[in-house]
Amino acid sequence: MSESPTLRRMRHETRRRSLRIAQIERLTPSMIRVVAGGDDLEGFHSGAPDDHVKVFVTTADGQSAMRDYTPRRHDAAAGTLTIDFFDHVGGPASDWARAAKVGDTLEIGGPRGSQVIEGPIAHWLLIGDETALPAIGRRIEELPEGATATVIGAVPEAADEQAFDSAAHVDARWVHRTDATDPAPLLAAIADLQLEPNTFVWIAAEAGVARALRDHFLQGHGLDKAWIKAAGYWVAGQADSSAKDLEQG
Incomplete structure (x- = not known):
């Protein structure tokens, strides 16, 4: 193991x-x-x-x-x-x-x-909406040469897509959506995604969306909780609210 x-x-x-x-x-x-x-x-x-x-x-x-x-x-x-x-x-x-x-x-x-994620991570899967892009961009730009990452970003339109400079190999995929509180577009984007061994999944979006994505990997893929970190960077209908740790969600 x-x-x-x-x-x-x-x-x-x-x-x-x-x-x-x-x-x-x-x-x-x-x-x-x-x-x-x-x-x-x-x-x-x-x-x-x-x-x-x-x-x-x-x-x-x-x-x-x-x-x-x-x-x-x-x-x-x-x-x-x-x-x-x-x-x-x-x-x-x-x-x-x-x-x-x-x-x-x-x-x-x-x-x-800070919470520094350490261990035998072979691949990063980074999923989030606009509020998560700064953290996703920083993660990608700090990855070393030889590392790999997949980004699935949800934004309103193509003009909101971002380019990241990185020594790592990065596969960026963009989802254009209208409702940032609806998990369906992101769930559709990951429906057929196959996780390679030692993939760490990092998720940040509206709290309900992040929870739905987290459940997809834990229940649908049987992913061990140690290999996922999910956060609600904002909560729909609640100003200045977040759910930074969905471990108990």
């Missing part, structure tokens, strides 16, 4: 940091990339591609809000942190990113910790 993957947990210093925006890019119609840096980034550490930081913003009516975002890329040598913001109507952080300008301040906190 082969060895199973393990999660190595890391704890980080948690403090609030004020960074200066150096670059803003409309990456796709639904994604805004913000690159920020400054002396306050000193000591920042993110150990896993699916870490999250708190982004603090002030809304149009003067209220404070905070939301979770993936540290898309941390370049310690350059002193920069990249965060990709999914642009959706009614999101306070989306509204902030849409209006942000070079020179503005980006306030973040964390990450509080």
Whole structure:
């Protein structure tokens, strides 16, 4: 019986940091990339591609809000942190990113910790919607030469597809869907998927969608729980809600 993957947990210093925006890019119609840096980034550490930081913003009516975002890329040598913001109507952080300008301040906190997936992983299967693309992109770009990964990404249209730079061999497949709370398009995309030995399945999407996909692999494929990690990065109808660990779901 082969060895199973393990999660190595890391704890980080948690403090609030004020960074200066150096670059803003409309990456796709639904994604805004913000690159920020400054002396306050000193000591920042993110150990896993699916870490999250708190982004603090002030809304149009003067209220404070905070939301979770993936540290898309941390370049310690350059002193920069990249965060990709999914642009959706009614999101306070989306509204902030849409209006942000070079020179503005980006306030973040964390990450509080990391869960590093380790073990005899021969292949990565990464499945998610727009909210998962920053973590998927970072995972792919950090894979070494010789590694392999399959990406199944659900986005509204072809213009929202992303290209990733990686030393690994990556097979990216895109699903165009209208309802991000409906698991059917993603379930259809994986219906005939055959898992090669030692494939680690990573899933992040709306909580109900992520749970349906997780159940598909556990029940339909008989996948051992040690070989899957699923998270609800958002919960339909609940602002600022998530289900980061669906192990008990």
